[in-house]
Amino acid sequence: MITVAICGCGSRGLFAYASLSRIYPEKMKVVAGADIRPERLQMLQEMYGVPADMCFASDVDLLAQPKLADAMIISTQDRQHVGEAIRALELGYDLICEKPISPELSECLRLQDKVHETGRHVVIGHVLRYTPFYQTVKEIITEGKLGTIRTIDATENVGYYHFAHSFVRGNWRSAEETSPMILAKCCHDMDYIRWLADSPCVSLASFGGLSTFSAEHAPAGAGRFCMADCPDEVRARCPYDAEKIYLTGVHGFDRTGDAWPQNVVVSEPTREKLVQALQDGPYGRCVYHCDNDVFDHQTVLMQFENGIKATFTTSAFSQNIYRTIKITGTEGELTGNLEEDQILLRRFGEADQLYDLSAKKSEFKGHGGGDAGLANAFVTLVEEGGEGLTSVDASVESHAMALAAHESALAKGRTILLKDYIEAHRN
Numbered sequence: 001m002i003t004v005a006i007c008g009c010g011s012r013g014l015f016a017y018a019s020l021s022r023i024y025p026e027k028m029k030v031v032a033g034a035d036i037r038p039e040r041l042q043m044l045q046e047m048y049g050v051p052a053d054m055c056f057a058s059d060v061d062l063l064a065q066p067k068l069a070d071a072m073i074i075s076t077q078d079r080q081h082v083g084e085a086i087r088a089l090e091l092g093y094d095l096i097c098e099k100p101i102s103p104e105l106s107e108c109l110r111l112q113d114k115v116h117e118t119g120r121h122v123v124i125g126h127v128l129r130y131t132p133f134y135q136t137v138k139e140i141i142t143e144g145k146l147g148t149i150r151t152i153d154a155t156e157n158v159g160y161y162h163f164a165h166s167f168v169r170g171n172w173r174s175a176e177e178t179s180p181m182i183l184a185k186c187c188h189d190m191d192y193i194r195w196l197a198d199s200p201c202v203s204l205a206s207f208g209g210l211s212t213f214s215a216e217h218a219p220a221g222a223g224r225f226c227m228a229d230c231p232d233e234v235r236a237r238c239p240y241d242a243e244k245i246y247l248t249g250v251h252g253f254d255r256t257g258d259a260w261p262q263n264v265v266v267s268e269p270t271r272e273k274l275v276q277a278l279q280d281g282p283y284g285r286c287v288y289h290c291d292n293d294v295f296d297h298q299t300v301l302m303q304f305e306n307g308i309k310a311t312f313t314t315s316a317f318s319q320n321i322y323r324t325i326k327i328t329g330t331e332g333e334l335t336g337n338l339e340e341d342q343i344l345l346r347r348f349g350e351a352d353q354l355y356d357l358s359a360k361k362s363e364f365k366g367h368g369g370g371d372a373g374l375a376n377a378f379v380t381l382v383e384e385g386g387e388g389l390t391s392v393d394a395s396v397e398s399h400a401m402a403l404a405a406h407e408s409a410l411a412k413g414r415t416i417l418l419k420d421y422i423e424a425h426r427n
Ligand SMILES: NC(=O)c1ccc[n+]([C@@H]2O[C@H](COP(=O)([O-])OP(=O)(O)OC[C@H]3O[C@@H](n4cnc5c(N)ncnc54)[C@H](O)[C@@H]3O)[C@@H](O)[C@H]2O)c1
Pocket: 007, 008, 009, 010, 011, 012, 013, 034, 035, 036, 037, 040, 057, 058, 059, 060, 075, 076, 077, 078, 098, 099, 100, 125, 126, 127, 171, 184, 367
């Protein structure tokens, strides 16, 4: 069993990797943590039995202590990770560090250097590699069932309500405050595409933009806060209406109770607390009148050293949240949908083969089983050593791909050579 401290007890800190300790108490025990919100420290005590004197009021306070656990989970916001991770490595912790490492490539490279210098185990939160779905795709490729791979086409469909919640009203709405959307949401996709291609990305180009969630697209007469001052006839036609999303719609409190995204709007949600928070709080705002700037759709074209070509498209505009993949090879093609947990393998001239993975993830809920899968693999890595499924080097490369894609899109699709791009950011 390994002991862990949690730096940042938000949604990810309390509910993602640490939940392994509740599924398998013999593998992981949470012994300390930090957050600037007292109510989150209270939850840390209640959920994981962490004693009050091991709960700290900030990252700085936690990292001023001597080493308190075998490992640390870094799950504060995007721009805080590198400083905390470097200090934690100096104290001798192994780390799970949330993605993105940092929105600045130079900072990612700084952490990479520190990891090599200290030799500690560091796993970045690229959870999709650890899902039965992508592991099976990888196995099919590695076993040669598709022949030589020629193309990979992947999509990430963010879901209209998820996009409005996280990328228009919420934490990831501003590239300056957190990260560009292609990094915040899609560095996972860059990571598994690079992993499946099994070759460095040589060059890429990208197009994207913020097409919809800005004042010029507001319906005539729209208010500033849906429930406080937007006319009923405008709200009736608006799928992004905060009352529908958080209270009455398919994912709202009346149907799903206090689950996500309600538990981001207020801690331990009740209907009354939500109604109050939506009157004039950030999540009650009109989606056309927020202070957001991140792209709501983007596409990336990539070329890998071994000749594989890949495309990736992400969009806010989907009913459900889901990812798809299509891979073509010289002997077959594969299509799959992560949320349906099904992969169809069609070897040319042979009978189709359907892989139904839905049974495999029943005990591991977050990210198709990836959250607990990553935590489980991390425990093995800390206890037994070895290579692990991923490395900081691979994670930094996928961050570079995402950041280069953002830069390319800002430059209207300019092609970027990855090697040069990375070197230009090395201090
Ligand atoms: N791996 C994934 O798939 C995945 C999914 C979602 C989010 N993330 C990433 O995980 C990180 C956390 O996301 P989240 O959704 O949990 O956000 P969150 O806002 O719920 O959690 C961040 C927590 O850090 C705390 N915090 C802020 N400043 C602090 C400080 N100085 N000291 C200690 N605590 C501090 C906040 O109070 C908050 O509780 C982000 O970087 C995000 O991009 C990763």
